[in-house]
Each structure stands twice: as structure tokens, then as C-alpha cells.
Amino acid sequence: MALRIAWIGLGNMGRGMARNLATQGPLDTPLAVFNRTTSRAETFASANPNIKVASNLDDAITSSDIIFTCLSDDHALRETITESLPNAKNKLFVDCSTVHPDTTTEIATTLSAHGASFVASPVFGAPAMAEAGPSSSIDRLKPYTTGVISKANIEFRDKEVCKASQLKVPGNTFVLNMVQTIAEGMVVAEKSGLGTEALQQFIEAVFPGAYDAYAGRMRSGDYFERAEPLFAVDLVRKDARHAMDMAASVGATMRGVQSADAYLADVKAEMGVRGDITGIYGAVRQNSGLPFKN
Known part of the structure; x- marks a missing residue:
């Protein structure tokens, strides 16, 4: 049949x-x-x-x-x-x-x-x-x-x-923390005079693949230019809430996720539904005295 x-x-x-x-x-x-x-x-x-x-x-x-x-x-x-x-x-x-x-x-x-x-x-x-x-x-x-x-x-x-979702939800926080780390590194590189190009060359050599791809999206302006997000801010924040709730339910904390979610709130305020996870770069820029758009 x-x-x-x-x-x-x-x-x-x-x-x-x-x-x-x-x-x-x-x-x-x-x-x-x-x-x-x-x-x-x-x-x-x-x-x-x-x-x-x-x-x-x-x-x-x-x-x-x-x-x-x-x-x-x-x-x-x-x-x-x-x-x-x-x-x-x-x-x-x-x-x-x-x-x-x-x-x-x-x-x-x-x-x-x-x-x-x-x-x-x-x-x-x-x-x-x-x-x-x-x-x-x-x-x-x-x-x-x-x-x-x-x-x-x-x-x-x-x-x-529930074991499948228990794996997926924390797994997504790895991506969230990766994006936050790259964004903060890019802003420090720019403000210190090192330059984002040099930092991306380092990322490409040492952390090729996803790290390099996200860094490229940040430097190119893709994080604010695209019409439709690849990983929409509302969905990322939903995953972050689930992860923090999972942690709280077992007496643990996810401070990296908490700080990333605060950046995501700024992304939503700036970009609305067009906000993408890589918009964290713009939020970090704003929190560091730079314009949201690079």
C-alpha cells in the first residue's frame, strides 16, 4: 500500500x-x-x-x-x-x-x-x-x-x-552565544582600531564555517539589509525563553542567554519583525556608542 x-x-x-x-x-x-x-x-x-x-x-x-x-x-x-x-x-x-x-x-x-x-x-x-x-x-x-x-x-x-526537545533547546543557545561572542568581538575590534577585517581573517583561519559565515553577515550589513530574516528575532527569543526556563527548572542559570536576550530586545525595538539573530551585532554597536547600522 x-x-x-x-x-x-x-x-x-x-x-x-x-x-x-x-x-x-x-x-x-x-x-x-x-x-x-x-x-x-x-x-x-x-x-x-x-x-x-x-x-x-x-x-x-x-x-x-x-x-x-x-x-x-x-x-x-x-x-x-x-x-x-x-x-x-x-x-x-x-x-x-x-x-x-x-x-x-x-x-x-x-x-x-x-x-x-x-x-x-x-x-x-x-x-x-x-x-x-x-x-x-x-x-x-x-x-x-x-x-x-x-x-x-x-x-x-x-x-x-521530551528528550528530543531537551537536546534541541540548549543546542540553539550555542548558536545564540556564538553570535553574541562574534558581535562583541567585532565591536571591540572596530573601536580599538584593530579593524573587523583582521578579526574576520582570524575567525576564518581558526573557526571556519558557521563562525566565519556569521561574521561575514555582520560585516556586510546583511543583518539590517535583508527583507526577511533567516532566524527571526521573535523565534530566537522564544528559544531563549525555553532555554532559561529549562535551566531554572533544574536550579541552573544561563547568563550568556540572558545577556543575548537583552540584546535581542534591542534588535526587536530597532528592526521589528525584520530583526534577525545577527542583529545582535547592531545592538552591541548601539550599547557601545556606535550606530546600529555599520
Whole structure:
């Protein structure tokens, strides 16, 4: 029997994974996609093969056996799952969103009560996917993950479903702290007379890859010029809140995240919804007596 797959949510991360799933995955039928903004789904489908647009969420759920969700925040995920419950029985839901571990547990419990299976599969950047759920569900999912929408899996077989989100949320703080460190270094380099070009040459030689890419985005002005953020300020702050809450719940602190979140508040005030994580550079500049824009 042919398996039918649906993808719900077409943000920056979701579009890339859905595209890879449609073009590289072992699909028996075209990938059904649904997005609250229908025009985004239609534009996406017109530019990519093996994709069809679901007319509404109910259509996407009822016409599919496996449903991937990749949504912006906890509220959007809860809302989508709640609307899906009447048709959830015998479906496998795979969530790639970054949400609080408690939300992951809540969603898993709710779906199980309605006869559905669930795998928590939050994705960290491009390189990794963390899975948590029953072994049978993970095995059913794996043909669509490694080498398709992820490069590697970190599995938590038959463990608490929240473990996947417990890994993803702190993982995102590594990116946040990296951006903050680069931004502060760039500002010190500029104000001391060393120059940002020299610092980026050092970063490229010693910390190539993500560090160098973020430094380049800062120096080029991409952090304030782009029309659509790559990692929107509101989503970054949501992840920061989740991380600080996780830490507080076990009697720990994340002071680096706290200071980065303060910078992000300044980014939101300056850029609004266009604010990107790299806008921390502009906020550091402002706090150091320089203009937000370099």
C-alpha cells in the first residue's frame, strides 16, 4: 500500500526540508503541503517538483499517513494538532518544530489518546535531527530522514519523548552565544582600531564555517539589509525563553542567554519583525556608542 506524506508549515527551515523530502525521499505519491498562508504554499509548489498543495489542514491530514509539522512556536503547534485530532487515528505525526519539552510531552500524550503515533524530531540547523518515540515509529520514519532531510540522527529510542526537545533547546543557545561572542568581538575590534577585517581573517583561519559565515553577515550589513530574516528575532527569543526556563527548572542559570536576550530586545525595538539573530551585532554597536547600522 502506498504511503502518503504531508508537510505542514513552510518557514525557512520547513521549506528546505520539504523540498528535500519531495525530491529525494522514497515517496509513493506527491508530497502534500499545507501552510496557513496559502499563497506561500502555492508559490513553493510551483517552484518544486513532486509537490501538491492541500486545500486546507483537514485535507492534508485525511489524505496522508505520515504528517510532518515544522511550525514557528508552541502555540502554532498546539493549534495545528488540536485541529487535526478528529482525523488523527492511525496517523504518524512527526514534529520538527523547536518547542518547550513540556509541549512535546503534551502533544505526544494528546495524540496517543486519539490513537495516533508521534515522533519528536526537532532539527538543528542543517546537520542533525533528534528523534524520540517508540522504536517502531522511529523505524517507520527513518527512510525519510538520514540523507533526505537530515545528515544524521541522534536517537532516544523508547525514552521520554521530551528528550528530543531537551537536546534541541540548549543546542540553539550555542548558536545564540556564538553570535553574541562574534558581535562583541567585532565591536571591540572596530573601536580599538584593530579593524573587523583582521578579526574576520582570524575567525576564518581558526573557526571556519558557521563562525566565519556569521561574521561575514555582520560585516556586510546583511543583518539590517535583508527583507526577511533567516532566524527571526521573535523565534530566537522564544528559544531563549525555553532555554532559561529549562535551566531554572533544574536550579541552573544561563547568563550568556540572558545577556543575548537583552540584546535581542534591542534588535526587536530597532528592526521589528525584520530583526534577525545577527542583529545582535547592531545592538552591541548601539550599547557601545556606535550606530546600529555599520
